């Protein structure tokens with residue numbers, strides 16, 4: 001075939017605040033192939049923002065993009081590109097607008113973007129086919145499926161000789177098989193972790209060797225039939241995963257002028273899988289797909305990747321894509337990061353039951369924001385989730401983060417089987433006393449996700465009523481296919497509803513309103529402790545606690 005030329009694409013609605021980790025890792029992996037291949041990247045998510053901004057005279061832009069990208073369960077990002085996928089001027093507009101209204105969402109921007117999607121895809125496809133790429137590869141996660149399929153289809157229509165490859169979380173397990181079966185313009189699908197399959201695919205095409213040896217891919221025979229190779233036997237060793245190489249993102253950001261409104265960050269990964277989930281997968285969580293086995297990079301490898309990335313891209317904001325931080329890192333990687341004194345501003349997801357010393361270590365290492373998966377403040381509900389923490393651990397973590405200057409992002413999840421109004425009434429009453437701590441972003445009813453224990457075992461209490469309603473406005477497929485393609489499912493409403501649900505939302509809203517300016521500090525005066533209560537809606541007061549007695553409590 002000669003040197004294979006590949007264009008890797010990240011479509012909307014991948015975050016525009018960072019390059020695509022998947023594209024970065026695949027590009028780096030291609031350098032490890034036996035034969036040389038040419039890889040280019042296209043951050044089409046940023047190009048889309050540039051496009052909607054221009055076409056709407058600035059009425060649409062990064063802010064409107066992010067609102068849609070952040071609302072995964074609404075599915076608007078997928079619906080916006082349906083007309084491009086089905087080559088129609090518009091697709092189920094009335095139905096989707098009605099659906100969005102039911103969810104309390106105004107559709108004005110969604111409709112404007114829907115009208116722009118078809119031309120965006122056509123223009124981009126023309127641009128791509130005019131270049132001499134052999135393979136057009138799409139990384140599809142979360143809301144990227146329909147935008148990716150729409151562009152892939154148009155490219156294939158214009159240039160049938162271009163090979164189309166898909167990978168990413170939307171292609172994990174049976175989803176990848178179903179995508180390949182139902183969208184004949186997709187030549188290859190890599191199911192699960194993609195870098196190994198990608199490398200083998202490039203070298204196999206280069207040498208014209210049989211494709212049936214590449215584990216984890218779907219491909220087509222001469223009749224165009226879908227052939228499904230066996231699954232990958234084992235997850236990749238993280239010490240064999242190369243550091244991502246980002247080619248176009250920072251350049252596109254600069255040339256589009258969006259760098260003035262978007263503060264970019266780097267994205268790196270230190271681990272994959274979940275060490276907690278390996279033993280006690282949280283009952284609602286489908287995040288790890290088919291490989292939950294926890295693997296992490298050696299601290300030395302991660303540190304050297306971080307150093308080169310920061311120097312190469314000259315960005316100090318760094319997000320880790322990890323689902324959960326390796327506990328060993330508190331003693332290995334974090335002290336080393338702390339010694340460096342690099343002024344990094346990093347983000348990572350962690351398990352909530354860590355000590356105050358570990359919170360302090362995170363701060364010293366540069367992790368200024370963490371996502372600890374708090375989910376609830378009630379021990380019984382946390383037990384239903386199999387979270388492995390109690391309500392008090394979560395409160396303590398919020399307190400310790402406030403004390404150490406670490407920001408926390410979290411969400412209150414509710415609607416679990418066997419939870420009861422009693423599990424919430426006490427918490428709702430206590431919320432006003434927590435206003436000095438960082439509030440959750442909101443409260444969300446738990447959804448039934450593929451790969452989660454609730455999904456795999458309906459006897460746990462969440463029945464599966466079929467693919468989420470939103471998909472009927474997005475895919476033109478029978479339920480029989482849809483059920484193997486999609487990630488979110490309908491389930492009978494469990495747990496709290498009505499007044500209790502409303503009270504939870506109200507309590508969290510009030511927490512937000514009262515948080516700014518609320519503090520609850522202490523000072524030590526001799527052998528006593530004086531608590532300075534400056535919480536909003538509370539009487540300003542100083543409470544002196546004398547040695548012994550209640551004083552012991554506040555040190556825990």
Ligand code: SF4
Nearest residue numbers: 274277281282285323
């Ligand atoms: S919610 Fe977090 S801790 Fe729980 S299984 Fe999923 S990734 Fe692991």
